[in-house]
Amino acid sequence: MDTAVAKIMTLCRGEPGRLRSILAAPGVWTWFCALVIVVSAGAYGFTIGIWRDSTQAFYTAIKFPLLILLVAAGNGILNGMLAQVLGLGITFRESMTAVLASFAIATAILGSLSPVTLFVAFNTPPLGEAAEGSSHAFTLLMHVCLIAFAGMVANLRLFRLLRSLCGDRRLATRILCAWLAGNMFLGAQLSWIMRPFIGSPGLPVQFFRPDAFEGNFYESVLNSARRLAKPSK
Amino acid sequence: MNEVPPSPPEPEPTPPPEIESAAEPLPSSPARRRIHETYGRMAAHVSVLSSAETLLKSPGQIVYEMQEAQSKKLGLSLLAMSVLCFVGYGLTVGMFEWGSNLWIAPLKVTIGILFSAVLCIPSLVIFSCLSGADLKISHILSILVASVALTGLLMVGFAPVAWIFTQSTSSVAFMGALHLAFWGIGMFYGLRFLYAAFGFLNRDRNSHILVWCVIFVLVVLQMTTTLRPILGEANDQIMVKEKKFFLTYWMENLDSQN
Numbered sequence: 001m002d003t004a005v006a007k008i009m010t011l012c013r014g015e016p017g018r019l020r021s022i023l024a025a026p027g028v029w030t031w032f033c034a035l036v037i038v039v040s041a042g043a044y045g046f047t048i049g050i051w052r053d054s055t056q057a058f059y060t061a062i063k064f065p066l067l068i069l070l071v072a073a074g075n076g077i078l079n080g081m082l083a084q085v086l087g088l089g090i091t092f093r094e095s096m097t098a099v100l101a102s103f104a105i106a107t108a109i110l111g112s113l114s115p116v117t118l119f120v121a122f123n124t125p126p127l128g129e130a131a132e133g134s135s136h137a138f139t140l141l142m143h144v145c146l147i148a149f150a151g152m153v154a155n156l157r158l159f160r161l162l163r164s165l166c167g168d169r170r171l172a173t174r175i176l177c178a179w180l181a182g183n184m185f186l187g188a189q190l191s192w193i194m195r196p197f198i199g200s201p202g203l204p205v206q207f208f209r210p211d212a213f214e215g216n217f218y219e220s221v222l223n224s225a226r227r228l229a230k231p232s233k
Numbered sequence: 234m235n236e237v238p239p240s241p242p243e244p245e246p247t248p249p250p251e252i253e254s255a256a257e258p259l260p261s262s263p264a265r266r267r268i269h270e271t272y273g274r275m276a277a278h279v280s281v282l283s284s285a286e287t288l289l290k291s292p293g294q295i296v297y298e299m300q301e302a303q304s305k306k307l308g309l310s311l312l313a314m315s316v317l318c319f320v321g322y323g324l325t326v327g328m329f330e331w332g333s334n335l336w337i338a339p340l341k342v343t344i345g346i347l348f349s350a351v352l353c354i355p356s357l358v359i360f361s362c363l364s365g366a367d368l369k370i371s372h373i374l375s376i377l378v379a380s381v382a383l384t385g386l387l388m389v390g391f392a393p394v395a396w397i398f399t400q401s402t403s404s405v406a407f408m409g410a411l412h413l414a415f416w417g418i419g420m421f422y423g424l425r426f427l428y429a430a431f432g433f434l435n436r437d438r439n440s441h442i443l444v445w446c447v448i449f450v451l452v453v454l455q456m457t458t459t460l461r462p463i464l465g466e467a468n469d470q471i472m473v474k475e476k477k478f479f480l481t482y483w484m485e486n487l488d489s490q491n
Binding site: 005009012109112114115122149 | 356360448452455
């Protein structure tokens with residue numbers, strides 16, 4: 001247990017030298033990062049769904065780590081290729097471990113905040129009260145802010161690692177941007193398919209929405225933009 | 234020629250002043266080495282009073298003592314001091330309404346602050362690592378305990394002033410604002426100590442600790458609403474079940490006063 005905590009602390013410190021040595025022998029660390037994601041994102045996911053319902057909390061505790069692992073797995077080959085094409089000579093396994101390590105840092109931050117978000121969820125006016133709409137909006141906003149913060153910190157760590165690997169700031173920036181673009185593109189669609197995470201007040205608690213595979217995230221954004229431009233009479 | 238005058242006998246090296254880590258000449262981590270080189274041991278024997286005095290006069294020594302020497306003993310004495318201080322301040326809060334509030338308010342004030350600190354421990358550990366701190370969890374906890382103790386100590390310093398106002402006003406809103414102001418001042422110095430301690434021990438920028446401080450303040454503020462009513466009539470209710478955010482609760486209180 002102590003070793004696991006010490007390993008998480010090492011990841012969060014993000015010393016480029018230490019992270020480079022992790023990439024040199026990725027075996028155990030790849031699995032460890034996956035475990036951190038499952039446990040931390042699971043705990044945080046539980047606190048995302050608990051405001052709506054305890055069943056929703058369990059669903060989100062499963063879906064949130066699954067989403068992160070699927071993004072890492074789905075883009076694993078692409079990220080490795082992009083790194084090599086852009087001029088960083090690392091193997092597919094090393095690029096996969098680097099991305100997993102950054103996701104593990106983000107989820108460790110979120111997991112460490114889960115007692116606080118659980119406390120907030122238990123203090124948010126529940127469903128069925130007059131303020132349920134604003135409660136839902138507040139919950140959504142809080143989680144978006146926290147996830148954005150954790151993602152930002154994790155990507156800064158990943159950038160430091162890439163910079164120390166290639167020794168060139170511009171190349172490191174290019175690789176990070178390429179990885180981010182791919183991860184965000186896939187992540188947005190996967191989170192669209194896996195919705196609901198918080199659970200809208202007017203809709204039932206479900207693992208997936210019945211229309212999960214109808215349409216996609218980008219079509220939905222486009223349709224919303226169209227509706228804004230041409231409001232129906 | 235060969236008779237080299239015998240060099241004067243070298244004075245016997247005096248042992249370092251009771252540093253327990255003498256078996257371990259210099260601490261292994263750079264952060265601990267830095268603190269080892271900058272600060273000395275606390276002069277007095279560790280007790281609640283001596284640690285309170287050192288915490289106010291020379292907080293750096295507390296950090297040294299916690300990191301290098303009697304971490305557990307000092308930590309426990311600071312924790313005991315925090316509990317005493319919050320119970321003392323809670324008594325002043327309870328004197329606004331007397332009756333059962335005399336034991337409910339000290340209990341709520343003490344539990345509220347300590348439970349908020351417990352909720353924020355995991356994030357403090359992670360955020361201190363993000364700031365590059367090379368510390369053990371027990372050392373991070375000891376800094377948090379010292380910070381909470383300093384907050385409590387300053388709040389108890391305000392207790393006589395708060396008591397005077399408690400006896401001369403019946404406005405819940407005014408007393409609430411006054412207690413919040415005193416708590417804010419105590420918290421400011423407590424968190425300033427924590428920020429400075431991590432700033433000294435960390436290698437990276439301390440911005441993550443600042444974010445943690447904001448989170449901690451928000452948790453404590455929400456705790457005042459979760460544990461309501463702390464001040465004013467309890468109406469035979471120790472806790473109110475209705476869930477509210479602290480800003481909503483404050484606004485409602487202000488409106489009811491007007």
